[in-house]
Amino acid sequence: MIAAKAEIPGAPVHDGPVADRRIEPAHKPILYLEEVTVSFDGFRALNALTLYIDEGELRCIIGPNGAGKTTMMDVVTGKTRPDKGTAFFGQTLDLLTLDEPAIAEAGICRKFQKPSVFEKQTVFENLELAMRTDKRVWTTLFARLTGEQRDAIHEVLETVGLTAHRDRRAGELSHGQKQWLEIGMLLMQEPKVLLVDEPVAGMTHQETERTAELLLSLEGKHSVVVVEHDMEFVRSIARKVTVLHEGSVLTEGRMDEVQNDPRVIEVYLGA
Numbered sequence: 001m002i003a004a005k006a007e008i009p010g011a012p013v014h015d016g017p018v019a020d021r022r023i024e025p026a027h028k029p030i031l032y033l034e035e036v037t038v039s040f041d042g043f044r045a046l047n048a049l050t051l052y053i054d055e056g057e058l059r060c061i062i063g064p065n066g067a068g069k070t071t072m073m074d075v076v077t078g079k080t081r082p083d084k085g086t087a088f089f090g091q092t093l094d095l096l097t098l099d100e101p102a103i104a105e106a107g108i109c110r111k112f113q114k115p116s117v118f119e120k121q122t123v124f125e126n127l128e129l130a131m132r133t134d135k136r137v138w139t140t141l142f143a144r145l146t147g148e149q150r151d152a153i154h155e156v157l158e159t160v161g162l163t164a165h166r167d168r169r170a171g172e173l174s175h176g177q178k179q180w181l182e183i184g185m186l187l188m189q190e191p192k193v194l195l196v197d198e199p200v201a202g203m204t205h206q207e208t209e210r211t212a213e214l215l216l217s218l219e220g221k222h223s224v225v226v227v228e229h230d231m232e233f234v235r236s237i238a239r240k241v242t243v244l245h246e247g248s249v250l251t252e253g254r255m256d257e258v259q260n261d262p263r264v265i266e267v268y269l270g271a
């Protein structure tokens with residue numbers, strides 16, 4: 001079921017020439033979470049969380065353990081249903097009416113911390129499998145690719161820096177390369193929003209740097225939400241940073257601003 005976003009108080013309205021001028025195209029939200037509350041046995045993992053993500057932006061979400069970062073991603077992807085609040089994708093798609101596959105189909109993809117690739121298939125084949133709607137390995141590998149599909153795979157290989165490894169089995173790749181391959185597999189689905197959970201955990205310094213470049217290169221083409229504990233990494237990619245604490249937004253802003261915010265310092269030192 002599709003509900004109308006315009007019914008939400010304070011939500012931007014895009015349906016007329018005057019309304020259009022109210023929003024800068026560069027700051028048009030694609031994801032709206034408003035007053036979202038999730039309780040587990042009375043404990044509020046999310047507490048009236050309100051968060052907007054703009055189209056094409058790269059947003060970092062930080063916060064001490066238990067702040068609600070994972071729960072927030074679970075709500076967006078349909079894994080967890082909030083007790084209260086609203087979650088919209090764009091102006092019209094009510095995420096709370098959709099299940100996980102429908103949300104992924106709509107263009108919200110999630111990269112979990114642990115890479116999950118088809119180890120026995122090559123890098124190229126993994127990307128091919130990710131592109132198809134028919135997920136049966138057998139069917140996919142024996143279907144012929146169109147020129148356009150090949151181009152799409154080559155473009156993603158370039159983006160994730162794995163062109164030279166296209167014919168290697170995924171199982172032979174390093175941890176970092178597997179992570180990039182999985183990001184590539186998500187890119188094959190042309191997501192509008194990419195949620196990335198601790199992308200550099202377990203990576204070498206060099207792999208971390210390369211991951212920063214990769215995520216920065218996605219900016220403008222996709223909205224990328226990165227949840228990460230590694231502050232040096234966050235600093236290297238951060239545009240706008242949102243600090244979660246006890247299920248709500250504590251503060252948002254540039255990395256230097258949030259780092260010097262006494263409330264943020266207190267929360268991290270107290271954690």
Ligand SMILES: Nc1ncnc2c1ncn2[C@@H]1O[C@H](COP(=O)(O)OP(=O)(O)OP(=O)(O)O)[C@@H](O)[C@H]1O
Nearest residue numbers: 040041044045063064065066067068069070071072
């Ligand atoms: N299924 C659940 N049942 C009970 N409590 C839960 C459940 N999922 C999360 N919580 C609790 O909700 C709070 C928020 O958890 P969440 O995993 O969202 O935090 P986080 O910011 O991702 O933390 P971390 O950085 O440690 O991963 C925590 O106190 C956690 O123990």
